[in-house]
Amino acid sequence: MSVASHEDGTRAISEDEGRDVAVSKQGASTRGGMRIEADSLGKREVPVDAYYGIQTLRGQENFRITGLSVHPALIRGLVMVKKATALAHAELGQIPNHIGQAIARAADDALAGKFDSGFILDPIQGGAGTSINMNVNEVLANRAIEILGGVKGDYSVVSPLNHVNMGQSTNDAVPTGARVGLLTQLKGTLGGLDRLADALEAKSDEFKDVVKMGRTHLQDAVPITAGQEFGAWAKVIRRDMKRIEAASEDLHIINLGGTAVGTGLNVDIRFIHLVCEKLSEISGYPFQTAEDLVDCTQNVDVFANLSSCMKVCAVNLCKIANDMRLLASGPIAGFHELLLPPVQPGSSIMPAKVNPVIPEVVNQVAFQILGNDLSVTMAAQAGQLELNVFMPVLLFNLLQSADILGNAARTFADRCVVGIEVNRERCLTMVETNIGVVTALVPYLTYQVATDVAKEAQATGKTVRSIILERGLLSEGQLDHVLSLNHLTRPSGIDG
Numbered sequence: 001m002s003v004a005s006h007e008d009g010t011r012a013i014s015e016d017e018g019r020d021v022a023v024s025k026q027g028a029s030t031r032g033g034m035r036i037e038a039d040s041l042g043k044r045e046v047p048v049d050a051y052y053g054i055q056t057l058r059g060q061e062n063f064r065i066t067g068l069s070v071h072p073a074l075i076r077g078l079v080m081v082k083k084a085t086a087l088a089h090a091e092l093g094q095i096p097n098h099i100g101q102a103i104a105r106a107a108d109d110a111l112a113g114k115f116d117s118g119f120i121l122d123p124i125q126g127g128a129g130t131s132i133n134m135n136v137n138e139v140l141a142n143r144a145i146e147i148l149g150g151v152k153g154d155y156s157v158v159s160p161l162n163h164v165n166m167g168q169s170t171n172d173a174v175p176t177g178a179r180v181g182l183l184t185q186l187k188g189t190l191g192g193l194d195r196l197a198d199a200l201e202a203k204s205d206e207f208k209d210v211v212k213m214g215r216t217h218l219q220d221a222v223p224i225t226a227g228q229e230f231g232a233w234a235k236v237i238r239r240d241m242k243r244i245e246a247a248s249e250d251l252h253i254i255n256l257g258g259t260a261v262g263t264g265l266n267v268d269i270r271f272i273h274l275v276c277e278k279l280s281e282i283s284g285y286p287f288q289t290a291e292d293l294v295d296c297t298q299n300v301d302v303f304a305n306l307s308s309c310m311k312v313c314a315v316n317l318c319k320i321a322n323d324m325r326l327l328a329s330g331p332i333a334g335f336h337e338l339l340l341p342p343v344q345p346g347s348s349i350m351p352a353k354v355n356p357v358i359p360e361v362v363n364q365v366a367f368q369i370l371g372n373d374l375s376v377t378m379a380a381q382a383g384q385l386e387l388n389v390f391m392p393v394l395l396f397n398l399l400q401s402a403d404i405l406g407n408a409a410r411t412f413a414d415r416c417v418v419g420i421e422v423n424r425e426r427c428l429t430m431v432e433t434n435i436g437v438v439t440a441l442v443p444y445l446t447y448q449v450a451t452d453v454a455k456e457a458q459a460t461g462k463t464v465r466s467i468i469l470e471r472g473l474l475s476e477g478q479l480d481h482v483l484s485l486n487h488l489t490r491p492s493g494i495d496g
Contacts, residue, residue, distance in 0.1 A: 033047065033048050035047075035048045035153040037053050037153055038054065039054050041058070044057060044058075048153075050118065050142075050152070051115050051142045051152065052119075052120060052135055052138050052139055052142075053134075053138035053160060054138075055131065055134035055135075055160075056134060056135040058131070059125060059130075059131030059134070062125070062126070062131075063121065063122045063124065063126065063131065066122055066123060066124055066396075067122070068122065068123055069119065069120070069121065069122070070119060070121050070122075070123045070132055070135075071181065071396070071399040072119075073180075073181030073182070073399060074132070074174075074178055074181045075110075075119050075132075075136065075181075076110075076180070076181060076184070077177035077179065077180030077182075077184070077283075078133065078173060078174065078177030078181075079107050079140070080107070080177070080279060080282045080283050081168075081176050081180070081256065081279060082103065082136060082137070082140055082164055083103065083107035083108070083282055084256075084275050084278035084279040084282055085166065085167055085168060085173075085275050085278075086099075086100045086101075086103035086104050086107070086163070086164065087100055087104055088271055088274040088278050089166055089167060089271065092270055092271060092274065094166065094167070094268070094271070095163055095166060098148065099144070099148075099158055099163055102144035102148050102158060103164055105144070105147055106144040106147060107140055110139060110140060115139050115143060119135055119136075121135050123392060123393075123395070123396040124393050124396055126389070127170070127389070128170055128171060128174070128387060128388070128392070129170050129392050130170045132170075132174060132392070133168075133174055134160065134165075136164075137160035137161065137165045141155065141158045141159060141160040142158075144157075144164075145157045145158050167259070167266065167267045167275075168256070168259065169259040169260040171255075171258070171259070171262075171297055171387055172254075172255045172256050172257065172258045172259055172262075172293075172297060173256065175296075176254045176255065176256040178391070178395050179252070179287075180283050180285065181399065182251055182303075182306070182398065182399065182402060183248060183251050183283075185402040185403060186244065188402070188403070188406040188407075189244065189310075189402045189405050189406035189409075190244060190245065191410070192406030192409035192413075193240060193241050193244075193405070193406065194241065195409065195410050195413045195414070196412050196417065197238050197241070199414075199418050200233045200234035200417060201230075202418075203227075203417060204227045204230040204231035205227065206227070207226035207227040207230060208225055208227030208228075209227070209485065210422050210424055211223050211224075211225055211427065211431055211485050211488060211489060212224060212225065212226055212337060212422075212427035212431060213430045213434050213436060220435070220436040221436055222436050222437070223431050223436070223440075223488040223489055225485070226337075226338075226427065228489060229323075233323075236316045237317075237320075237409075240316055243309040243313070244309045246309075247302075247305050247306040247309045250302040251302060252285060252286055252287050252288055253287075253288055253290050253296065253302070254276065254279070254287050255289075255293050256276065257271060257272030257275060257276075258290075258294070258296065261298075261386040261387065262292075262293035262294030262295070262296065263293070263294065276289045297386065298388070299388075300379075300380045300383060300388050300391070300394065303380065303394055303395075304376055304377060304380040306398065307373045307398050307401060308373060308377075310369055310373070310401045311369055311372075311401075314365070314366040314370055314373075314401075314405065315366065315370070317366050318362070318363055318366035318367075320362075321359035321363045321366070321412070322359075322363070324356065324359045324416070324420075325360070328340045336426055337422065337423050337426055337430070338422060338423070339422070339423055340356050340358070340359070340416060340419070340420055341416060341419030341420065342354040343357060343358060343415055343416075358416035359416065361408065361411065362411070362412050365404050365405070365407075365408035366408075368400075368401075368404060372397035372401045373397075375393060375397045376397050379393050379394040379397075380394065433463060434464075435457045435458055435464060437483060437488070438450045438451075438453055438454045438464055440487065440488055441464075441482060444473075445473055445474075449473065453467050453468065453471075453473075
């Protein structure tokens with residue numbers, strides 16, 4: 001008798017040994033603390049108390065890649081799909097009502113987090129997500145068996161394949177579950193971005209009267225207010241939110257009922273319409289069945305577009321974080337115009353040093369999202385013919401981006417932006433002693449005269465104001481008007 005051992009302590013069972021195993025009165029084969037399950041590849045031992053089954057076990061053994069688990073939002077989305085399909089099949093009389101209701105109750109238990117330990121797979125795997133699909137099928141089947149008075153592993157009571165997976169394929173169930181999961185996670189993403197935009201807008205109003213030097217090419221340019229800088233940052237985040245919201249609308253179109261390649265093999269047209277209604281009720285999202293299920297099964301451009309929108313947002317966050325780090329540099333040898341809240345000591349060797357750690361972590365999140373988007377792009381373009389088999393890595397990166405984008409935005413707002421102060425004295429000094437203000441004098445003095453004034457200011461260290469008054473080029477009243485906050489930072493005719 002041959003027995004193959006595995007790293008997790010389970011064993012493959014030979015045909016001879018399988019015949020020697022006791023069979024419980026409910027029909028599930030057991031041996032000690034293990035139960036025996038079979039699939040098309042043979043028989044295996046599964047821990048007797050496990051809610052997962054043989055196909056999940058094989059997936060765990062085959063795909064030990066990241067050390068992480070499948071994202072909970074994907075699991076929850078897929079559980080909702082299984083609940084919707086069970087209720088639809090029961091209502092149509094395609095499975096016994098008591099089985100449909102048991103699966104639905106099992107799904108509710110899973111959604112309540114009661115069986116999180118049963119979802120044991122690595123998120124990056126081969127098979128287009130078949131192992132993820134079967135993990136959910138097996139957990140729900142075994143819980144439904146318990147509800148109906150059976151024992152785990154007795155699939156004559158409720159079958160992971162014939163009942164829980166009825167009318168589905170991995171190729172329509174997983175993409176649909178992913179849409180549910182992403183819509184759920186994007187609430188947090190958009191909530192974090194909204195919090196950041198609110199914080200930036202509040203600072204824009206707080207600093208609206210703080211005039212400072214603007215810079216182009218990292219060289220002195222013309223004055224701007226600190227409020228205008230913060231306002232511009234807020235505006236771009238609001239645009240990012242709109243892009244992400246628009247991209248997420250496409251997630252409401254699903255291919256559930258398309259089964260393997262989108263042709264709807266083995267399903268009733270009534271089921272396709274009813275299951276979409278059920279899923280909408282269960283999830284709270286207004287799902288619609290795709291007009292072309294083949295298209296929706298083959299193509300993942302919806303996911304690629306969403307990833308791209310999050311990438312653009314990450315680019316903008318990175319730029320804002322870079323600007324803040326530059327404007328807060330110093331305090332002696334840098335710009336020292338922004339005062340970021342000190343959140344932790346900055347050095348293990350330099351006393352009293354404080355670093356801009358929150359903008360730095362935002363930068364790093366942005367880098368991660370840019371890399372995630374490349375992975376999503378590569379996975380999306382690598383699909384072949386009727387299916388994209390690279391959904392696992394695509395969804396792993398996309399869900400991570402949604403999570404960390406929202407977390408970073410919220411952290412940026414709460415741990416940095418709300419506590420930012422402006423060094424008003426430094427900003428005023430930089431304007432008063434800066435030759436860049438001569439640009440505002442060009443309409444009054446001509447470009448050539450303004451250039452002469454700038455050169456003298458640079459050569460002598462005198463202020464532009466003092467040179468203008470010494471030369472008698474403008475009166476003090478005229479100069480006060482030209483160099484006023486309203487005139488320097490707004491188009492003519494706009495009052496403060």
